[in-house]
Amino acid sequence: MKILVSLCVFVPLLALATAEEEAVLESILRDRSHIEETLRLNKIAFIRQHGIRVRIHALLVDRYVQTFKEKMSFFSDPELVFKEIVEDPDKFYIFKSILAKTNVSKFDLPNRDAYRDFFGINPVSSFKQLSAQCSYIGGCLLEKIERAITHELPSLLSSINSGKNPTLSSCEATGCGEKPKNRYRRN
Helix, strand or coil, rough: CHHHHHHHHHHHHHHHHHHHHHHHHHHHHHHHHHHHHHHHHHHHHHHHHHHHHHHHHHHHHHHHHHHHHHHHHCCHHHHHHHHHHHHHHHHHHHHHHHCCCCCCCCCCCCCCCHHHHHHHHCHHHHHHCHHCCEEEECECCCCHHHHHHHHHHHHHHHHHHHCCCCCCCCEEEEEECCCCCCCCCCC
């Protein structure tokens, strides 16, 4: 009899413990999915910021190369001409011309000394102008970067925020509304 009484007390406690465990597990899974979503959003935002920096760097290098080609003459010393451009970029309006472009903030511009170091390592003769990077089939590289920054990455962010899965078609992942089966659970 004593065993029966203790079983009657223990069984409801066991049910209560599993209900609490399920609630805790559910809370943990909800927190995990929230963390994963936040990580995805942060990664996309970081990629977009990096794309903006790459775009500005490409524009600045292009402007340096363009200015170099404009100032070069047949009798000019290329090293002296480029040294003058790198030493005083304000004289040639390099950074101001980039600020005149759309979607460029003065806070996005890198330090002028960084380009002195950059061109000390990478000679200007190793770069082509951005207009020379365009092809009929592939398009222009700068346009691809701008399209990714202004359209593709923001649409990816909005699709994640709205709860859609941007990489899978509607029925590809789960078979049109069916819940995916857990392979590791006994039925």
